[in-house]
Amino acid sequence: MTRKITAIATLASFLFLAGCGTLSPFQGPGETTPPPVKAGVWLDIEKQRSGNWQLPLNEGTTALDWRLRAIDSATQSIDLQSFIWSFDKVGSIVQDRLLAAADRGVDVRILIDDSFLLGKDQHLLELHRHPNVQYRVYNPYKRRSTGAASRLILNLGEFDRLDHRMHNKSMVIDNQVAIMGGRNLADEYFGYDDKANFRDMELLVGGPVVEDISRSFDEYWNDRWSFPVDAIVRIRQSHVEKERIGDAASALASIYPTESADVRQGKWLDMARSAYTGRARLIVDAPPRETPQATSDRPVQVADELARIVAAAKREVVIVSAYLIPTPALTDALRDAVARGVRVRLLTNSINSNNHITAYASYRGHIAELLGLGAEVHEVQTLAQSRPRYILAPVAQKHLGLHAKYMIIDGRRSVVGSANLDPRSLRINTEMVMVVDSQPLAQELLALTEPDFSLGNAWRLSLGEDGRIFWQGDGVRLDAEPAQSAFQRIEEWFFAHLPIENEM
Numbered sequence: 001m002t003r004k005i006t007a008i009a010t011l012a013s014f015l016f017l018a019g020c021g022t023l024s025p026f027q028g029p030g031e032t033t034p035p036p037v038k039a040g041v042w043l044d045i046e047k048q049r050s051g052n053w054q055l056p057l058n059e060g061t062t063a064l065d066w067r068l069r070a071i072d073s074a075t076q077s078i079d080l081q082s083f084i085w086s087f088d089k090v091g092s093i094v095q096d097r098l099l100a101a102a103d104r105g106v107d108v109r110i111l112i113d114d115s116f117l118l119g120k121d122q123h124l125l126e127l128h129r130h131p132n133v134q135y136r137v138y139n140p141y142k143r144r145s146t147g148a149a150s151r152l153i154l155n156l157g158e159f160d161r162l163d164h165r166m167h168n169k170s171m172v173i174d175n176q177v178a179i180m181g182g183r184n185l186a187d188e189y190f191g192y193d194d195k196a197n198f199r200d201m202e203l204l205v206g207g208p209v210v211e212d213i214s215r216s217f218d219e220y221w222n223d224r225w226s227f228p229v230d231a232i233v234r235i236r237q238s239h240v241e242k243e244r245i246g247d248a249a250s251a252l253a254s255i256y257p258t259e260s261a262d263v264r265q266g267k268w269l270d271m272a273r274s275a276y277t278g279r280a281r282l283i284v285d286a287p288p289r290e291t292p293q294a295t296s297d298r299p300v301q302v303a304d305e306l307a308r309i310v311a312a313a314k315r316e317v318v319i320v321s322a323y324l325i326p327t328p329a330l331t332d333a334l335r336d337a338v339a340r341g342v343r344v345r346l347l348t349n350s351i352n353s354n355n356h357i358t359a360y361a362s363y364r365g366h367i368a369e370l371l372g373l374g375a376e377v378h379e380v381q382t383l384a385q386s387r388p389r390y391i392l393a394p395v396a397q398k399h400l401g402l403h404a405k406y407m408i409i410d411g412r413r414s415v416v417g418s419a420n421l422d423p424r425s426l427r428i429n430t431e432m433v434m435v436v437d438s439q440p441l442a443q444e445l446l447a448l449t450e451p452d453f454s455l456g457n458a459w460r461l462s463l464g465e466d467g468r469i470f471w472q473g474d475g476v477r478l479d480a481e482p483a484q485s486a487f488q489r490i491e492e493w494f495f496a497h498l499p500i501e502n503e504m
Contacts, residue, residue, distance in 0.1 A: 055274075165428075278436045303426035314342065
């Protein structure tokens with residue numbers, strides 16, 4: 001009885017705290033990224049490639065290799081913006097190299113959304129306490145907790161504000177080169193998770209467009225809802241020592257050793273000679289002007305541009321989106337495209353490869369509509385034959401999921417970024433995408449993507465005359481989702497009947 005009374009009292013106190021007070025915006029001095037560095041390897045790259053250039057980062061190992069090489073090449077500034085940063089093997093080696101850059105005198109600014117920083121506050125403080133590192137958290141939870149449920153209860157009174165998240169992902173080095181796309185900083189986005197990994201896509205870019213990315217970073221960095229970590233986290237004596245960070249990073253150090261300056265320069269110049277060139281535009285959602293929950297100030301700049309791009313297609317639209325829950329505006333754009341004779345091919349997650357059953361349940365209700373309007377729909381197989389390309393061996397017991405977000409229009413225009421084609425990306429969270437007009441780059445992305453559509457890697461969906469949906473694989477045809485179990489189908493059915501689609 002005493003335990004029951006204690007539990008009730010604890011819950012009551014949680015609910016009381018959740019309803020008491022809200023987080024006030026932070027107002028600090030404005031800061032901007034320094035001008036581009038015009039020396040060293042960056043000057044040599046400019047001699048090789050003038051204007052905007054791009055390199056696709058398709059495999060996770062390649063993406064991590066260039067990410068670390070870029071950090072090691074920094075001489076003046078590093079601006080890092082991300083949705084997730086896990087301090088696992090990948091997260092630790094990135095953290096270790098950032099601290100090494102700060103030791104060299106590089107000014108490092110880190111801006112991370114607060115969605116998945118549970119229990120990581122002491123890691124953040126170790127970074128922030130370095131004199132050359134500043135760490136800010138976007139739209140933070142006022143009441144910190146190491147548990148997701150308790151954090152939600154403690155901050156229940158601010159749900160509307162906290163529902164809005166910064167999903168942008170970019171890293172800018174010396175205002176000269178940048179990496180942007182879909183990957184978060186965690187093992188599963190680079191092929192190093194022991195159980196499940198993602199197939200993703202990013203671009204390494206250079207040229208004038210990098211300064212646009214820097215300006216976007218500055219806008220979010222100076223936003224009133226970006227808080228220095230020590231303004232929201234209670235500083236304790238215990239923190240994650242730099243030596244422990246180095247120990248965690250050592251798990252990948254032999255695979256990604258620190259290169260000599262000559263080796264790094266040689267690889268940068270080789271890359272510059274092989275990179276693609278094309279007109280590049282950054283499309284980024286503006287952070288809300290007042291409060292993140294303001295319904296009159298929705299971040300729709302990316303959504304509107306994506307709809308315009310689809311509307312301008314003449315021959316083919318290829319869409320790769322981890323979460324595909326088409327809004328009415330997107331559905332209309334796809335329907336109009338098909339009516340104009342445009343071939344529309346869609347690749348998204350299956351029930352097994354999707355890491356959010358709620359997102360799959362919302363997408364499931366649109367399959368018949370998409371097929372009915374004439375789109376070709378494909379779903380990634382979790383045991384795809386292409387897994388060795390994206391997952392560190394051995395792969396036998398490891399599963400593959402899709403996390404990439406990109407489009408290829410008419411074989412000449414590419415759109416790569418952080419935005420999924422779902423209500424959360426298009427109407428709630430902020431996003432950023434790069435639009436590149438370059439036929440060679442678009443053809444390279446098509447070549448990288450084409451294997452994903454094969455029957456050994458994806459289910460091909462079709463609609464029967466009676467309205468039933470079929471899943472065609474390599475030598476198998478199913479009349480129900482390729483679920484792991486009957487319980488998974490029941491779970492999907494349950495979430496499909498909840499009014500949650502507009503939050504997905």
